[in-house]
Amino acid sequence: MTSNDFRLERNVELSAETREIAERELRETPERVREALERLRELLKENKDLYFGDDDEILTIFLRPCKWYPESALALMRRVAEFKKENACLLDGLLPEHEINSFLEHKVVNVLKGRDHKGRRVLIVNVGGSWDPKKVTADQLFRLFYLIHEAAMLEPESQVRGTIVVMDFHNMGWSQTMGLTPSFSKRLLTFIQDAMPLRLKEVHFVKEPMIFNVVWKMFKPLIREKLKNRIFFHGSKMSSLHKHLEPSHLPADYGGELPTIDYSGAEWYPVINEVLPHIHKWNTYGFAKNT
Structure with missing residues (x-):
């Protein structure tokens, strides 16, 4: 058993097959990705009661399950914030x-x-x-x-x-x-x-x-x-x-x-x-x- 058995595949480019799945199931194209990232950043600035990182990696985490719809990604961010607030006794500072x-x-x-x-x-x-x-x-x-x-x-x-x-x-x-x-x-x-x-x-x-x-x-x-x-x-x-x-x-x-x-x-x-x-x-x- 090698250490490679247990690792995260972070900062890895999508395989060609996965890119096809992303486009087919998630509407993911280079142009749509650029537009969605830009729009979600704008929405975060407008929704000042929310605080999330605005780097590509964090925004993509929310945009992919929402099929690159920025407004849906923002709604997911808000639900995450609500859940964290409601379960603060378990999740605050959890390491x-x-x-x-x-x-x-x-x-x-x-x-x-x-x-x-x-x-x-x-x-x-x-x-x-x-x-x-x-x-x-x-x-x-x-x-x-x-x-x-x-x-x-x-x-x-x-x-x-x-x-x-x-x-x-x-x-x-x-x-x-x-x-x-x-x-x-x-x-x-x-x-x-x-x-x-x-x-x-x-x-x-x-x-x-x-x-x-x-x-x-x-x-x-x-x-x-x-x-x-x-x-x-x-x-x-x-x-x-x-x-x-x-x-x-x-x-x-x-x-x-x-x-x-x-x-x-x-x-x-x-x-x-x-x-x-x-x-x-x-x-x-x-x-x-x-x-």
Whole structure:
């Protein structure tokens, strides 16, 4: 296993194939990019209650999921600011070091080393028996998810191709069920649906037991149609998962052809720590502070 297995693909030119996807799905052309960047900068100057960086990298993070419509990107910025304000108790000044124990000692969140067959990043969230809510609370679980998204948003390929989430409920019991509180459900879904500047393409629930229905009853009323159409349930049938994620790009844990996962968030922690300057800046973004 080399260090290249765990790295961010930041400041990388889009591949030719990804450029085609960007143009086809996101309306991305050189002329439209220039115009959108210029217009979004103007809108930020006009909306003085918002404070965000105005360099190309930051603006592109918001423009790509909004298909290069500046007004939509500004609306996304405003929703991000609202979310950060409403969840300040969890997110204010959040740094990777604050959750170092959760990353290093507990195998709750993980990112597959490679991308899937469509070039998408795959986040694994283990909320079954391997998760002890007394050691990693639901709030901490969300903070881990948030820190990972801060890193993922920096990858141009991920901005265009999107991301996948696999929720693994293997050996889920009452302690995990009770750990996924209504407040956590509401916060997570608000974030995903309103305030995450990434293209979430699919969410796959795997190995969910009967007790999972208790959790689903909490989640279901909060899920809007767009996200609902991207959620898939597979139980223990990995052949069902393979209709969406090809076995050639999946580990044996999910019936794939790749080796069983032998790494965790511990290997990804240094990668996220490498983008501390970005995380520090991100912590200052949102509603402008009164001076």
